[in-house]
Amino acid sequence: MSVKVLGGIKVLDFSRVFAGPAATQVLGDMGADILKIEPPGGDEARYYGMTRERLEKFGGTSPSFLALNRNKRSMEIDLRHEDGKAIARKLAAGVDVVVHNYRPGVMERLGLGYEALAEHNPRLIYAEFSAYGRQGPLSHVGANDLALQAHSGLISITGEPGRSPVRCGSAIVDLHGSLALVAGILGAIIHRGQTGRGQRVEASLMLSAAHLMSYFYTEYWMDGTMHQPMGTANHLSVPNQAFPAADGEVVIIASTDEMWQRFAHAMGPETLDIPEFSHVFARRQNRVTLVEAVSAITRTKTCAQIIDILGKAKVVVAKINTIGEAADNPQLVAANGRIDLQVGEHSVGSVASPFQLEAVDMNSATTPPALGHHTDDILAEFGFSRDEIDSFRQSGAFGKAKATMDA
Amino acid sequence: MSVKVLGGIKVLDFSRVFAGPAATQVLGDMGADILKIEPPGGDEARYYGMTRERLEKFGGTSPSFLALNRNKRSMEIDLRHEDGKAIARKLAAGVDVVVHNYRPGVMERLGLGYEALAEHNPRLIYAEFSAYGRQGPLSHVGANDLALQAHSGLISITGEPGRSPVRCGSAIVDLHGSLALVAGILGAIIHRGQTGRGQRVEASLMLSAAHLMSYFYTEYWMDGTMHQPMGTANHLSVPNQAFPAADGEVVIIASTDEMWQRFAHAMGPETLDIPEFSHVFARRQNRVTLVEAVSAITRTKTCAQIIDILGKAKVVVAKINTIGEAADNPQLVAANGRIDLQVGEHSVGSVASPFQLEAVDMNSATTPPALGHHTDDILAEFGFSRDEIDSFRQSGAFGKAKATMDA
Known part of the structure; x- marks a missing residue:
C-alpha cells in the first residue's frame, strides 16, 4: 500500500461544524496530519443532538462530530488569549496548509491572515471557507447550510407542487462545499509542486450551492425558465419519480423511448x-394518466418484485430506503464505504471519503479525538519546551475547558 | 496568473450526462485538455429539456449540456466500430487520465479496461464513476441521481411531516459525485508525482450519496436513531426553518441560547x-408555540426588513429565493461564480467551479463544443495522417451523426 498520498503534509485546521471538518477529514484519510485547533469547550458540533443517554454511552461525542472528525489530532487553544495567538502563529509558520471558516476579517485581527502568514511561510496554502465569499455585498453576512439552500433557490424547487417548499433533509451544501475545499487544496498542492509557492484557496457555501444548482441557473439565463417543485418527479422526463409498491415505495426512471418500451x-x-x-x-403530456396506469401495477407487487423485474429489463429502479436500510445495505461495505471507529467500548460506523485510490489505503482511521488530547504532543513537536507548555496552561492559553450543551 | 494548475494534462473523457462531465469541466477550468469522446449522435445530455424554441435559438445545445461542458473539445467516435475502438486505444496510450461512467465490464469488452491500458501506459490515471461501485451485490445495477436519492435514505428525510417524501430538486448526488471524482483524480496526480505511476480511481453515486448522508448514518449506527422529514425544519435546533414574511419566506437559524437571545x-x-x-x-419542546410566536412577527414585515434587522443582530437569515433571484443575485458575480459563454449570437451564463485558486485563473472558458467539432484536429495531434482520418470517416468509425430527441 506504499506511501499515503498526503504523507508529510501538515494541516492546521481552525474550522468548525460541518464543511471545514468534513474537508480536513478527507485530507486526513489521504494521510495528511490534521491538527484541529478547537476553542475552549471545543468545536460546537461536539454537542449537536446530544442526549443524556448518548453522553453516558459515547462520552460526549455527537453523531456529526464522530462522522466528520476521524484521522485528526485535537488541540484546545484560546485565540482570544495573547499566548494562544502566539502559539497559533508559530504553528502556522511550520505547516503546509491552514484551513479556517471564520467570517472575513477575523483571522486578520488575530494576526493569522494570509498575507501575514505567507510572509514567513511562502509555501503556505491558505484555505478559506466562507458563507458568501470574501468579496461583494454579502461577504459579511453569516450563513449556514439551510441559509444557502434558501438563498440558492434549491428550496424553491424542492417539495410538493402547490405546497410550501421544504429543505433537502441533509446538509448537502456543507458537504458539497467540503469537497470543493478538498479539490482546491489538492490543486494548490499540485501548483506548489510546479512553482514552489503556496496560495490562497477559497470555497464558500454560496459557490457550493450555485454549483449544485448550475444547470437550473443556465436554463434561467438562457430564456428565463424557472422550474417548480414536483414532489419526487422532475421536468426532464416521465416516468422519473416514486411509485407505490405493496410494501413501500420505489423510484422508476425510464426517460428515453427505448427505456420506456423495455419498462x-x-x-x-x-x-x-x-x-x-x-x-x-x-x-410528458399524459403524465397523470401514465402515473395512474403504472401505479395500478406497482401497487400489486412488493418492492423486491419490482426491483427484480426491472433490474432484468435494465430499467433504473431503487427502493426509497429508510436511513437504517440504507446504512446497513451490504453494498456500502462491499464498496469500502464504511469505516468503523472505536469509541470507548463501542464500535461506531462512519462513512468513508467518497472516492477510492486503488494504490493507497484511504480507509484506515483513528477515532475522533477527545478535546485537547494532543495539545502537549503537538506543541512539543513544534519546538515548545515542557516549561513553556506548562506556563501556557497556567496563563490560560488553552482556556478553561468546560463543555456546553448549547447547540 | 502564470501556469494553469493542470496545464499539459490530457484527459480522455468517455463520460456522459452529469457526474462525469461536471468533473471534467472542473479539470478543464484548471487547465487540463479535455478530449470528450461522444457516441454517434452525442452525449444524450445535449438534448435534455430541449424545445423547438431553444433548438432554434441556441443551436441544439441544452441547458445542462451548456452548464457542464465548457473547456472541452469534442470527438465523435463509434466505439462499437472496430476502427473506433482502435482509435480510442491509441488515444488512451497517450493521455494522462481516462474518465468513464460505463457499467462495469463495458470498457473491458471494448479493450479499454484499466489493466489493458496501464500495460502500455503505466502513468495512466484511470477514473471510473459507477452507480454502486465496481464490487458487491449491486455493482451491476444501473442507477441515476434519483435512484441514489432514494437508495441512500435522503428522500426519506426530505418532505413534510406525515406526507409522502420528495426528491431534493437538483441532481445533488451527481454533482457531489463529480467533485469526489475530481478530488480522487487530483490525489492520483499528486501520487503519480511521488511514485511515477498512475492508478485506478473510483467514485460512485452510492459513495457520493452516503457521504451526503454521513452524519445520519453514524447516528443510526450509534443507537438506531432514524430521523423523519420535518419540512424546512430539522431535528438539531429551534428555530432553524422557514418563516412567512409579508412578501415571501425567509429561513431563520438561531440554534444556541445566545443566538436566540439576540434574535x-x-x-x-x-x-x-x-x-x-x-x-x-x-x-425544542415548545416548537409549535415558538414558531407561531415568531411567525406572528415575521408576517408583519417584508423579507428585506427581516434580513436587515437580523443581519444587524448577527442572526443567520436568508430569503427563500426563486431560481431567478438566486441566479441574478449580484453576489454570485462578485464571488467569481459566473462564467459567460458565447453560444452563437447569445451570451449564456454558466456557474464557475466551486473553488477559486488565487494564483491562477479558473474562470476563462471556451464554449461547450459542437458534437465532433475537434475530431480531426485531435486525431492529427495523436499522429493520425489525413488519409487515415478520411478512411476512418468513410468506414463509419465516427458514426453517422444524427440528432435524437429521446431524452
Whole structure:
C-alpha cells in the first residue's frame, strides 16, 4: 500500500461544524496530519443532538462530530488569549496548509491572515471557507447550510407542487462545499509542486450551492425558465419519480423511448404499451394518466418484485430506503464505504471519503479525538519546551475547558 | 496568473450526462485538455429539456449540456466500430487520465479496461464513476441521481411531516459525485508525482450519496436513531426553518441560547424573550408555540426588513429565493461564480467551479463544443495522417451523426 498520498503534509485546521471538518477529514484519510485547533469547550458540533443517554454511552461525542472528525489530532487553544495567538502563529509558520471558516476579517485581527502568514511561510496554502465569499455585498453576512439552500433557490424547487417548499433533509451544501475545499487544496498542492509557492484557496457555501444548482441557473439565463417543485418527479422526463409498491415505495426512471418500451413490456404491455405513452413528449403530456396506469401495477407487487423485474429489463429502479436500510445495505461495505471507529467500548460506523485510490489505503482511521488530547504532543513537536507548555496552561492559553450543551 | 494548475494534462473523457462531465469541466477550468469522446449522435445530455424554441435559438445545445461542458473539445467516435475502438486505444496510450461512467465490464469488452491500458501506459490515471461501485451485490445495477436519492435514505428525510417524501430538486448526488471524482483524480496526480505511476480511481453515486448522508448514518449506527422529514425544519435546533414574511419566506437559524437571545431582542422581546423559549431544550419542546410566536412577527414585515434587522443582530437569515433571484443575485458575480459563454449570437451564463485558486485563473472558458467539432484536429495531434482520418470517416468509425430527441 506504499506511501499515503498526503504523507508529510501538515494541516492546521481552525474550522468548525460541518464543511471545514468534513474537508480536513478527507485530507486526513489521504494521510495528511490534521491538527484541529478547537476553542475552549471545543468545536460546537461536539454537542449537536446530544442526549443524556448518548453522553453516558459515547462520552460526549455527537453523531456529526464522530462522522466528520476521524484521522485528526485535537488541540484546545484560546485565540482570544495573547499566548494562544502566539502559539497559533508559530504553528502556522511550520505547516503546509491552514484551513479556517471564520467570517472575513477575523483571522486578520488575530494576526493569522494570509498575507501575514505567507510572509514567513511562502509555501503556505491558505484555505478559506466562507458563507458568501470574501468579496461583494454579502461577504459579511453569516450563513449556514439551510441559509444557502434558501438563498440558492434549491428550496424553491424542492417539495410538493402547490405546497410550501421544504429543505433537502441533509446538509448537502456543507458537504458539497467540503469537497470543493478538498479539490482546491489538492490543486494548490499540485501548483506548489510546479512553482514552489503556496496560495490562497477559497470555497464558500454560496459557490457550493450555485454549483449544485448550475444547470437550473443556465436554463434561467438562457430564456428565463424557472422550474417548480414536483414532489419526487422532475421536468426532464416521465416516468422519473416514486411509485407505490405493496410494501413501500420505489423510484422508476425510464426517460428515453427505448427505456420506456423495455419498462412497458416488463411491467404490463396491455395497459402501458399504448400510443399515448410511446413518445417522450406524449409521456410528458399524459403524465397523470401514465402515473395512474403504472401505479395500478406497482401497487400489486412488493418492492423486491419490482426491483427484480426491472433490474432484468435494465430499467433504473431503487427502493426509497429508510436511513437504517440504507446504512446497513451490504453494498456500502462491499464498496469500502464504511469505516468503523472505536469509541470507548463501542464500535461506531462512519462513512468513508467518497472516492477510492486503488494504490493507497484511504480507509484506515483513528477515532475522533477527545478535546485537547494532543495539545502537549503537538506543541512539543513544534519546538515548545515542557516549561513553556506548562506556563501556557497556567496563563490560560488553552482556556478553561468546560463543555456546553448549547447547540 | 502564470501556469494553469493542470496545464499539459490530457484527459480522455468517455463520460456522459452529469457526474462525469461536471468533473471534467472542473479539470478543464484548471487547465487540463479535455478530449470528450461522444457516441454517434452525442452525449444524450445535449438534448435534455430541449424545445423547438431553444433548438432554434441556441443551436441544439441544452441547458445542462451548456452548464457542464465548457473547456472541452469534442470527438465523435463509434466505439462499437472496430476502427473506433482502435482509435480510442491509441488515444488512451497517450493521455494522462481516462474518465468513464460505463457499467462495469463495458470498457473491458471494448479493450479499454484499466489493466489493458496501464500495460502500455503505466502513468495512466484511470477514473471510473459507477452507480454502486465496481464490487458487491449491486455493482451491476444501473442507477441515476434519483435512484441514489432514494437508495441512500435522503428522500426519506426530505418532505413534510406525515406526507409522502420528495426528491431534493437538483441532481445533488451527481454533482457531489463529480467533485469526489475530481478530488480522487487530483490525489492520483499528486501520487503519480511521488511514485511515477498512475492508478485506478473510483467514485460512485452510492459513495457520493452516503457521504451526503454521513452524519445520519453514524447516528443510526450509534443507537438506531432514524430521523423523519420535518419540512424546512430539522431535528438539531429551534428555530432553524422557514418563516412567512409579508412578501415571501425567509429561513431563520438561531440554534444556541445566545443566538436566540439576540434574535428575541431584535424581533420582539415582549413575546419572545420568555422562559419557555430561553433554553435550547425548552425551544425544542415548545416548537409549535415558538414558531407561531415568531411567525406572528415575521408576517408583519417584508423579507428585506427581516434580513436587515437580523443581519444587524448577527442572526443567520436568508430569503427563500426563486431560481431567478438566486441566479441574478449580484453576489454570485462578485464571488467569481459566473462564467459567460458565447453560444452563437447569445451570451449564456454558466456557474464557475466551486473553488477559486488565487494564483491562477479558473474562470476563462471556451464554449461547450459542437458534437465532433475537434475530431480531426485531435486525431492529427495523436499522429493520425489525413488519409487515415478520411478512411476512418468513410468506414463509419465516427458514426453517422444524427440528432435524437429521446431524452
